[in-house]
Amino acid sequence: MALYGAPIRAGRMTERTKALIRRPQRVVAQRTVDARTRGEPPDPEEDERVARAAKEHLRQQWRDTLENGHYGIRTIGAILPVMEEWLDRRRGVLTYRVTQVVSGHGCFGHYLHRIGREPSTQCLDCGADDDTAQHTLQECNRWAGERVAAIEVVDLSLHSVIAAMLSSERKWNAMASFCEHVMSQKEAAEREREAAADALPLRCRRQGRRRRAFVRQDP
Structure with a gap:
């Protein structure tokens, strides 16, 4: 701790x-x-x-x-069935963007709507009704090319993806690359929506103490 x-x-x-x-x-x-x-x-x-x-x-x-x-x-x-392997692994860094996809807490319409940052759960990339982390990982047409190239499993349930990541460093890195590429673009799109002149009030950047402190430190 x-x-x-x-x-x-x-x-x-x-x-x-x-x-x-x-x-x-x-x-x-x-x-x-x-x-x-x-x-x-x-x-x-x-x-x-x-x-x-x-x-x-x-x-x-x-x-x-x-x-x-x-x-x-x-x-x-996804993790509990392989918890011992997950904790004892000697490879694989759990990056910020891998964590977003695994946890579902990130620039997904479902999560942003839940915390009051989007008016609906809709996927703004493909128009699907519910943009969850699993939708991004498995279904969204926007990321079809990246998905085929990076995730080498037929079953794209999170449990199967986690098992594949644990099986080899190459597969872990491939998944990490997919998460980095996709989530960085989703984050950039969210920032554009926040900065738009006609942005909805709930999309506007927060100006609280933590945000101001972050901006001061950001080069």
Whole structure:
């Protein structure tokens, strides 16, 4: 938890947040020093056994939570059957745009309508009624060429795509390339709709504190 997003937020940390992170580190260090002072050096084998047991316990808790989840059902249904392979993989970076397609939280008409940024769920690329992440991945005519070239599975359900990604680095990279190409274009189209002179009020860029801070940092 302490390291989540560390490369992004490290330069923006205040002294207060640094102190909060150092607090648990200090506790662990003090306990280690106390044990060595008493002549009780840590047993590497015991440390490994405890760490392994804690890891398995955490994974089981995570699995139980996902099995009883009420949100993100599509994503959970795709990853849960291969959860161990997903967590233990040694290749494949989960990029921002891969995450958008896997989670469904991105520049999709369905999601943008849900958060009040589009008047309907319609796909503005092909005219379909419901522009979901799965529609973009499997059905939208706009991306037919990219889909054939990048995703080498017949069944384009998210579960099958995830399984293919885990099977080889080449297939993972092909899927990542598809997501990068498609989502970058969908994002560019959304920015154009936001900047249009006749843009609907709900499409206009938000001017809140976080948006202003982002604009100041954007070169």
